[in-house]
Amino acid sequence: MSETSIALKIEKNTAWITLNRPDVFNSFNREMALGFQKQLDHCASQAAVRTIVITGSGRAFCAGQDLKEVTSPELNPGFKTILEEHYNPIIQRIRTIEKPIIAAVNGVAAGAGANIALACDVVVASEAASFIQAFSKIGLIPDSAGTFFLPRLIGFQKASALMMLGDKVSAKEAQELGMIYKVFSAEDFDAEVTVLAETLAQMPTKALGMTKQLLNQSMTNDLNAQLEMESTLQIEAAQSDDYAEGVAAFVAKRNPVFKGK
Numbered sequence: 001m002s003e004t005s006i007a008l009k010i011e012k013n014t015a016w017i018t019l020n021r022p023d024v025f026n027s028f029n030r031e032m033a034l035g036f037q038k039q040l041d042h043c044a045s046q047a048a049v050r051t052i053v054i055t056g057s058g059r060a061f062c063a064g065q066d067l068k069e070v071t072s073p074e075l076n077p078g079f080k081t082i083l084e085e086h087y088n089p090i091i092q093r094i095r096t097i098e099k100p101i102i103a104a105v106n107g108v109a110a111g112a113g114a115n116i117a118l119a120c121d122v123v124v125a126s127e128a129a130s131f132i133q134a135f136s137k138i139g140l141i142p143d144s145a146g147t148f149f150l151p152r153l154i155g156f157q158k159a160s161a162l163m164m165l166g167d168k169v170s171a172k173e174a175q176e177l178g179m180i181y182k183v184f185s186a187e188d189f190d191a192e193v194t195v196l197a198e199t200l201a202q203m204p205t206k207a208l209g210m211t212k213q214l215l216n217q218s219m220t221n222d223l224n225a226q227l228e229m230e231s232t233l234q235i236e237a238a239q240s241d242d243y244a245e246g247v248a249a250f251v252a253k254r255n256p257v258f259k260g261k
Contacts, residue, residue: 007057008042013050013201015043022058027066028112030077033086040093050096050201050260053105053193054112054120064111064134087112087144094119095216098209100200103170104193105129105180115146118153121212122179124196125171126189131179133163147172152219153179204242205260 007018017039019026028036041142043049056062065082069075077085094101094116103120110132117131126130135142142163144152151159154177162169171183184192199225200208210233217229238245241261249256 004007005029005032006039008039010043010046010049012198013048014197015039015046015049015052016197017043017052017054019054019056019062021066022056022060022066023059024066025108025110026056026058026113027063028086029066029069029075030082030086033082033090037089037093040090040097040225042197043126044093044097044099047260050099050205051197052099052101052105053197054101054116055193056106057072058107059128060107060113061103061105061109061117061129062113063108064113067138087116090116091119091145095212096214099205100203100208100212102193102197102200104189105131106189108132110134112144115142115144115149118149118179119145122200124182124184124193125174125180126186127171127183128186129171129174129183131171131174132164136164136166148219150179153177182229202258204240204246204258205241206242207237210237 004020005017009016009018017036019032019036021029021032040052043052069077070079070082075111100122101120103117103123105117105123105125107126107128108130109117111134114131116151120156133146141147146163149162153159154162158177161167169177169179171180172179177184183217214226214229214233218226221229242256242258244257246256
């Protein structure tokens with residue numbers, strides 16, 4: 001992996017993963033896709049990392065697939081490889097890592113870049129950001145779980161229109177649609193994301209990981225199956241150190257100190 005295609009910084013229990021090919025709007029080639037997976041795995045394995053932030057360098061979050069790669073006879077890995085070895089494993093990691101993952105969308109998020117962002121647990125955007133389901137513009141279909149998450153976020157009809165027409169959605173409109181959590185000013189974006197990341201990192205991240213499991217299963221469970229899973233995980237959460245700390249802090253009228261255990 002190139003040291004520059006993915007940048008990793010760990011501070012105050014937060015891992016900052018930066019997509020770092022700004023000259024091509026952080027579009028994915030094979031090297032960057034595999035490097036991204038490697039860094040996600042590393043963050044998942046580190047007990048000191050309690051939340052993960054994914055962002056982009058320069059003016060873009062991620063423009064999706066690097067089309068120069070797929071149009072090069074020498075470099076093109078083929079769409080089967082791109083989907084099965086690049087994007088699908090990225091989405092699976094984002095959804096199964098039992099730590100909160102923030103997408104900090106600093107600029108344009110297009111194609112797979114948009115859908116990778118929408119798969120994260122909390123999506124925030126700079127007012128300068130935008131989201132584009134760009135696939136139809138070049139005769140492709142949405143991938144990277146876009147057809148799974150976007151209709152659930154904003155409804156079937158709106159998702160269908162955005163995917164077929166390829167309209168650009170501003171950060172403000174994305175928030176109004178329920179596509180993302182919050183929009184911050186461009187000037188305050190980095191500071192606001194830092195506060196959000198540090199807040200999540202100080203929370204009972206063991207319980208947050210369980211919440212993530214429940215949200216994943218809620219996509220396909222019926223009511224009874226979901227209630228059963230809630231019962232199982234609530235019993236497990238009630239045996240955690242964080243629960244004991246949370247109750248003790250509440251009784252003592254002090255701020256809890258959670259450790260994610």
